[in-house]
Amino acid sequence: MTARSADRTVYLRSHPVLFALLAATRRRPVLRLGRTVLVHHPEAYREILTRVPLDRTAEHTTGGTAARLTGGGLLFDQTGAEHRDSRRELAVRLGSDGVAALRPHWQQVLDRLESDLAAGPVDLVPAVRRLAGATAAALTGSTADPVALALAAERAAATTARTHLPALLPRPGAERRARRAAAQLTALLPDPRDAMLAVAAVNTTLAALPRAAAWCARAGLWEQARTDAPALAAELLRLTAASPVLPRAAAADATVLGHRLRRGDRLLLVARHAAEAHRDTPTGDPALAAQAPFGLGRHACPGAALARAQLADLLTTLAPHHPHVRHTAAHPRSALPSYRRCLLSHRPEPQ
Template structure:
């Protein structure tokens, strides 16, 4: 990989971050010089070191998701105290235990093939015929299909319905863009968010009653969680399963192209795991993770007080290992930090990895590299993403 291509890839990633949120871009750039942990006025403690970040994520006694700074604080304002109990209580562990078999490597492969296989076959045929394909649009539809299947929603939904589901999730996530300094939501924002939630979960009551136990909503019914909490979990899955999954997929496809790494993957299919891991490490679809300090704690020699807030800059922590490189071996320090850590490690990590690999396989199914013919960054979105990434075989 040449330094020119490495720099090109870095510039494209920087443009995505800037277009999504100039404030976030500025924070990530400033954090290059703050050291592993520093206190920043108005924001709280900022952590850029991957080992310290994992320490925070693994310490559930001193660092919580509920309370100012934690993502649970946002969801509780939308769905009530039941969501707070989910993020901080035994219900969370029970749901993960009862639903774990839906997210194994084998289950992930079956889910992706069942919900996305026909679309991938059609995409490969279009590429082979010389047509250009918008990978960003395809990823939005595919992520919507996957989430609908996992929840137990109707399989007959059109591509347009899945685009709408993705769009609603994006609008809901966008409302959280102003919460870097405080996770307290204005009543007007809460009202707007609840309207979007109603749109996202319109089909959830029926699915909650009728979905099989091989779906998440079927498991929720089996556990007698009730419809309000199930609606909250469904909304959480829509955000996590569409926004981060789609951007991780598309940005990995762009990184593979921009770094000139396609030929290496075509020549050696065993590098696929590296390519997926590197794409997710560099893209870090959830670039910032928040936690609330619930008890006094010491991190990296600094004393954090109960009531403080912590911002884990996962994008900075994972990217300091170096640029995208399909030959890079597993980096223990970063591990899977882009999926979180501890008991809140993303349950759908295997699904995300399979989704990315499946898209790369489709793009390379013609046995030759693809080229990007046009791209456009998404503007004012919580998760940095491509609004358009058109490719054709070159």
């Protein structure tokens, strides 16, 4: 099995409806299904995120859902000066000095991972959960246990995602479960802005890092990881596109690549296809493909540099051991296509 087809099973097992919808419609750049518009084309994705006014508090969007569950004012749902101020404050914490200050918190986890790997097989999922939780705790100044914090952020995202992504069947009680999970997270991180930051950071990291490391192992890229981990990390983040669909809503009528969008349309922006994650090499703009997994425009992910640094450090830690993938299992209930288990071993598997 190739690295690509193995990675695809994460979608098939954890988000089958979403995967089927994306695969069936992939060749249509922009496709309207009633009041829902699926956007696959990289240029259309870029135009919508940078040029089309979006309703940041509409139902079934990331911002709208966050605002409804926590009271609002959480970056995703903000606009104008309020959003600019929040971003400026966060830019300091997530800029290069901020990332350097956070590094010791995740490096500790990687040191432990390395000694565990020397002793036998390791499951990357709990290790990355600890890494993401420790980073989120340091970023928010929380003294909560990093693993408890990460698990609460995972539950909050998983229950929320189920209220705004396409589904085969109705989900009774989904809203109630999402509220309960949000309350459990804010018991650990009382400031809703910190809770939102933890959700945004933990779930993407937990989706991206194990899948990227497994891809690296299956494709035999450890030598490249040893010599140029940052470039490989950026490419693996493109290929795995951890946050594959951005649910948004149009706040005004617009025309994108000749397609009419109407105010109030629900937009499913397919980051995975804008990143050309389904291709080994992008056929369009390579810079756009590399940035697409992190969004574009004023709301583009402020944690991208942190994510790239963490993946590069993880690959650097693993590279000397040339680990093999022993076993992976997709998570059936995660917010994003993720592994529940990702077992790596530094010894070749017995034949």
